[in-house]
Amino acid sequence: MPDVDGLLLIDKPKGITSHDAVARIRRILGTKKVGHAGTLDPMATGLLLIGLGRATRLLRYLGDLPKSYEGTALLGVETTTLDADGEVVRQADAAGVTEEDVRAALEKFTGRIQQTPPAYSAVKVGGRKLYEAARRGETLEAPARTVEVHAFDLTGWQPPSFGFVVRCSSGTYVRALVADAGTVLGCGAHLTSLRRTAIGPFEVRDARSPDDPGRPLPVERAVAHLEGITLHPEEAKVAVHGCCLGPAGLTGPYRAVAPDGRLIGIYQDQGAKAVPQVILTPT
Numbered sequence: 001m002p003d004v005d006g007l008l009l010i011d012k013p014k015g016i017t018s019h020d021a022v023a024r025i026r027r028i029l030g031t032k033k034v035g036h037a038g039t040l041d042p043m044a045t046g047l048l049l050i051g052l053g054r055a056t057r058l059l060r061y062l063g064d065l066p067k068s069y070e071g072t073a074l075l076g077v078e079t080t081t082l083d084a085d086g087e088v089v090r091q092a093d094a095a096g097v098t099e100e101d102v103r104a105a106l107e108k109f110t111g112r113i114q115q116t117p118p119a120y121s122a123v124k125v126g127g128r129k130l131y132e133a134a135r136r137g138e139t140l141e142a143p144a145r146t147v148e149v150h151a152f153d154l155t156g157w158q159p160p161s162f163g164f165v166v167r168c169s170s171g172t173y174v175r176a177l178v179a180d181a182g183t184v185l186g187c188g189a190h191l192t193s194l195r196r197t198a199i200g201p202f203e204v205r206d207a208r209s210p211d212d213p214g215r216p217l218p219v220e221r222a223v224a225h226l227e228g229i230t231l232h233p234e235e236a237k238v239a240v241h242g243c244c245l246g247p248a249g250l251t252g253p254y255r256a257v258a259p260d261g262r263l264i265g266i267y268q269d270q271g272a273k274a275v276p277q278v279i280l281t282p283t
Helices: 018-029 053-061 099-107 130-135 174-185 219-223 233-239
Strands: 006-012 034-037 045-052 067-075 077-079 088-091 111-115 145-158 161-168 189-199 228-230 254-257 263-270 273-279
Touching: 006 018, 006 053, 006 219, 018 034, 018 045, 034 053, 045 053, 053 219, 067 174, 099 145, 099 161, 099 174, 111 174, 145 174, 161 174, 174 189, 219 263, 233 263
Parallel strands: 045 189, 077 189, 228 254
Antiparallel strands: 006 045, 034 045, 067 161, 067 189, 077 088, 111 145, 145 161, 254 263, 263 273
């Protein structure tokens, strides 16, 4: 069976890894070239973008898109992993915390903030993944990184639990946001459920089960959010072979499109020339 091309919007169920979802797609479609953009923890559900065939080469351009989530948290209990999958390490009385207290605590973590990745995460320090060190009882800490939280809003209040929505930049750990808000409140908190509802222009309401993925979107949809230029016929003839072009005067990577509308690849200006980052083999 020839490789399938395109982009799938998958609604990952709870209890499987993102890699498990990819394996299911690979088995169902009978194709080897499958990859995903934006990992979801096993306890989380929601939107997972999966590339097939040539689209796997474009997944890197999806990684930096902003993401949206909805979730729930429990006050007064802290865990090793900052979520419900971890072991309880501390409990405290949260009876005195009010709805306005929670709302104010969430507000403190909006805008551009410094966030330290959780001990149980795949971030590497000195070539080692943090979660591997944590499982061995070793303390290994990654440096704080700048992330942007566009919104961290309270949506439900049933003490000691609360619901929330988050819109944030790529690389933001929502469970760390919840834990940090719990620290501000003085009682601690951990994430009890999380669902990713959107990645950039893609929404979970358009997603399907990994067991019934449906027809993939065209390859071009994976980079439709990038700026693009339509090449002259002579430029298109050399671009398909990965040749450099004249600069387009655009910032960041952009789509190079043939006169007939076909996506040739992704280019980026470098001084007096445009350099190819990805050239797609014609089907």
